[in-house]
Amino acid sequence: MGEITEFLTLMIPAMVPFLLAAQGTVLSGRAGVFNVSQEGLMVLGAAIGFLVSFKVGSNTVGLFAAFAAAALFGLVLAYMTTQLRLDQFVVGLALYFAALGAAGLLYREVIGVTMAPPLIPTLDDYPIPLLSEIPFLGEVLFDHDLVVYAAFLISAGIYWFMYKTRSGLAFRSIGENPKAADSLGINVTWARTWSTVVGSGLVGVAGAYLPMVYTGLYTEGMVAGRGWLVIALAFLGGWRPHLVVAGAAFFAGMEVLALRAQVAGIGIPHQFVLMLPYVATLLVMVFAFRWARQPAFLGRNYDRESRLVG
């Protein structure tokens, strides 16, 4: 296997956590809800995904459980911000800590302290018939587990919804000018609620994927800041699903590179490589801020009867 083929083949699954979590973030963000609890939701997703898979014996059930748990947190975020109009950042940070705590507690309750850490089977690869036969491309793109395909399909689906449907047009308008949307009969609260619930669920799945793909093990620090990177990724992609795919490729590429640099023992401290995504995001924000635009009402709550918005 060539050097490049191998790199890309590793990069594609590494994209999955970024993709799922960032698309989830973008989804609620375009309706104006700025979720900042990704890191916590991913850790929670990883713990629940792992534990349920372990107990039930099915990774699929584990993935759905992770979705449900994170979606529940999303519901809390939606309720607190749309109904009680609490500050989105404050609630998001509180949820981050709550999810982190819940994850640790659950693992301890269910598994306890063991000598040999429990193991779950990793996800099977499903080469797509015919497509996976294509030289190079087949190997890189069409010989992965099902979650990989799902992540790309979900990205495409969100893009299609946002830019190719009337509902998507209406949906995006909420993040730009909720008062205008409301005055045209678009249900702001409903759109913010479902997108935050679904978006958070996707973040949970992104976390659950981690123990299922590489080792079958759950370790406490396995999310390793990816949740924070996802926020940077949403900005880097200008809150647009198609650009987020490109950004996810970049972040995943960095990750694989850092790993290999570490393995090969190259002189550069791998911390520098780990910094690269953040630096890239900053540079893009500085130099391409027009392109990296964000929803005008991102992070702001909407109150119909208040004159203080709009």
Place this chain on the structure above:
Amino acid sequence: MTTQQPPRLEMRRVVKTFGPVVALDSVDLVVARNEVHGLLGGNGAGKTTLMNVLYGLYRPNSGEVLLDGEPVTVGSPRDAIDAGVGMVHQTFLQVDNYTVTENIVLGTDVSGALRLDLDEARKRIRELSTRFGLSVDPDAVVEDLPVGVRQRVEILKALYRGARLLILDEPTTNLTPQEVDDLFGSMRAMVDDGMSVVLITHKIRETLGVCDRMTVMRDGRSVETIERSDTDADHLADVMVGGTTGPGELIDAAALGAVDAEEVEVTVSSVRDAVGVSVQGLVVNNDQGHELVPGFDLEIREGEIVGIAGVAGNGQVELAEALAGVRAVRAGSVEVGGRSMCGRPASAWLDHGVAYVPEDRHRDGILPTASITENLVLGSQRSPGVRRHGLLDWGAAKQRAVEAIEQFSIRANGPATPAGDLSGGNIQRVILARAFARRPRMLILHNPTRGLDLGSTRFVYDQVRVATDAGCAILLLSEDLDEVIAMSDRVIALFKGSRAGEWQKGTVDAYEVGRSMTGLGEARV
């Protein structure tokens, strides 16, 4: 049909409170079919609130709404739209980076929700815009459009949804006279088409020109409904200011928008010999870095009012901001009271007595979430009156706010009210109170009476007089030609950032100014 047709709209005993503020105190309103119904009343009278209730944006405490005789419950704008009500708000509600078509179709046609086929919509929009004389380019992005066109987009939004009743909340404040005429033409076409229109305005001339009937509101109540045929300008003016007789005739002429305002005698002039402001070779760029004012000379004497007439976008904002010290000057000099001001920070201009009332009050004029007190103290936080031991003396600041609320009759629930909660006209009063309180040496007023009711307009003119008597040099930039002509000692027509004509008081011909403003006149400098 034997029975009489029910009116298009009937609102009965509508009550709406915001905390302790009673905005609507049992209001009744009846709008007939096929009529343009004027909704008049002072700032903060409750006009916008009443219409927001009708449109489902505000939930009333109590009251009934009937459309074509049917009782309806309007819990949200969706309900209002479904019931055939459309509303054009005082500030545009548009998604800036969407096209005209996208803005218009937003939220419609749920059956085609999973497609984005806008051809059909584009066709409908073209059709509607020809039928009602509202020309727009369906594919333009709204943020690139001038206000007049954005206004039409707002109206088309309502028409596209098949509104039977259209509410227009002060639609003419941003329009040129020609655009106002066009709008009224469109309104007539709608009424002929079977619709009813509610028009909120402060301008008597507009009311008389287009309304069939009008309802006057005061302090959250509807005081009376008048037939067009039973009234005239004087009567309406009386009703609108609540029967109190105002000061001089000159003021009236300007406030009423009489075309022949210049015929009114000027008795006293407060212009002194000393030069208050001297501007030489002023060059200013706009936000995009284009040179919008290519060398402007101006001298304003103490106590003099110089009026700048012009169509919006001809460099007024840039000129005003440069003279207020809040926009960088590319070249030239500005002297105020003999002191050269260019290159000094904005705070130095303020301290030297330069006061500025900006045109875009929501963006540049106030901090919406800050209280009235805080907004009033802005910019003078360093002045001795409100300082104690190097800190702000909030007691004194609050005292000032209470006085300003009293003096400028700001309709608010005390000095702690957030400025953004105020009605449009009352926000303007806060800004004016702040500017006049400084006893300025130079005062720059940009559209100072836009959105103000008759009484407040008079009040502003009175304050301007007081300031000029004290020797203040005033630059008045306004799109309201009548106002400029009636108020100014000297009128300058501005076209593309340059002087296209200048007239002394008494020699002004409105039509000539109008031609110069649009670049058609011969320069007469």
